[in-house]
Amino acid sequence: MLVLAALAPRTPGVAGQPDRLDRFRQLALARDGLRQVDAESPDAYREMYALLDEEIVESLASGGVFASPGFLQERLDGFSEAWGAAALGVVGVGRLVVGAFQLSDAPGVNTVRVYGRLGGEAALLATVHREGRPVVLPLPPAPGGAPQFLAAWEGGASGWGTRALRIELVRQDGDGVRTAWSTAEQYPEGLLARSWALRGGALRVRYELRYPGWTPGCAAQTEREDVWRLAPVGGAFARVGRVQHHAWHRELRAVVARFLDAVAAGDGKAVAALVPDPALRRRLPARLAAEPACDAPDDATRPRTVSVAATGDGAPWELTWERAGTTWRLTAASRVLQ
Numbered sequence: 001m002l003v004l005a006a007l008a009p010r011t012p013g014v015a016g017q018p019d020r021l022d023r024f025r026q027l028a029l030a031r032d033g034l035r036q037v038d039a040e041s042p043d044a045y046r047e048m049y050a051l052l053d054e055e056i057v058e059s060l061a062s063g064g065v066f067a068s069p070g071f072l073q074e075r076l077d078g079f080s081e082a083w084g085a086a087a088l089g090v091v092g093v094g095r096l097v098v099g100a101f102q103l104s105d106a107p108g109v110n111t112v113r114v115y116g117r118l119g120g121e122a123a124l125l126a127t128v129h130r131e132g133r134p135v136v137l138p139l140p141p142a143p144g145g146a147p148q149f150l151a152a153w154e155g156g157a158s159g160w161g162t163r164a165l166r167i168e169l170v171r172q173d174g175d176g177v178r179t180a181w182s183t184a185e186q187y188p189e190g191l192l193a194r195s196w197a198l199r200g201g202a203l204r205v206r207y208e209l210r211y212p213g214w215t216p217g218c219a220a221q222t223e224r225e226d227v228w229r230l231a232p233v234g235g236a237f238a239r240v241g242r243v244q245h246h247a248w249h250r251e252l253r254a255v256v257a258r259f260l261d262a263v264a265a266g267d268g269k270a271v272a273a274l275v276p277d278p279a280l281r282r283r284l285p286a287r288l289a290a291e292p293a294c295d296a297p298d299d300a301t302r303p304r305t306v307s308v309a310a311t312g313d314g315a316p317w318e319l320t321w322e323r324a325g326t327t328w329r330l331t332a333a334s335r336v337l338q
Contacts, residue, residue: 095147100136228240256308318336
């Protein structure tokens, strides 16, 4: 959710910072004493954000060194120290100051806040609320000179090294901002990313692919990495590269799925195409099904053989697949002793 807002500055005063820090600390302690459902609601943090807004707007109104991102970060560090659960950061983006504020892991609580000038006075221009931990990275100005930045929202870890990720290109538009590009549109099914980085103008995102045979928590499964760059026309990100890591696994699993379907259908011709050894075909059980277990390649990068778990006639089986040119063939199968 993107909200446009304006906050007028207060007259700077010596008592402002200690008073706001004390009030922020009191609110943090009060939040800890609330019931869980109340403590994690966005309303429970409204006044805490108001205090942060007042602190930043007052400093921006003072001008000079007080309006610098470095000075503002020092002020925010005091609030973070007052309540260790807060992660508060600001960066300068052209004539704007952008804050990435994390006060909770609860949905809808964390925010990106944009500060600048409104009618010649320092003000809060806009807020953006998403799920996850916000990260803000400055970008070169858009065509036409408008300040813009990258806002990333990182969700909780999956347990196997990936996490939900949403990245947006946010650009100043009049007295507010707008989202000029978003991974939510490029990846409508969502992103579970293993890594992402912005270096030298290139945005790289490596993420999971879900396909038949993919198993949570297993290593050496197929993942994709896309490379995006800002287009000179329009100023949005355009994809300029795509590679697959461990592409062999998705290819193998497509062959395994065809094999299991052929066995289930009693299609001897299709089975023979994937199992060239007649003696091995005769030893196969009449029914075979996939088993949700990790595959065992002899090499994670370019395997020659891979062991795949299956269930046949109610018993566990080990199927050994061997690379044959551009495809795979079943070269061994045995019942696993229990």
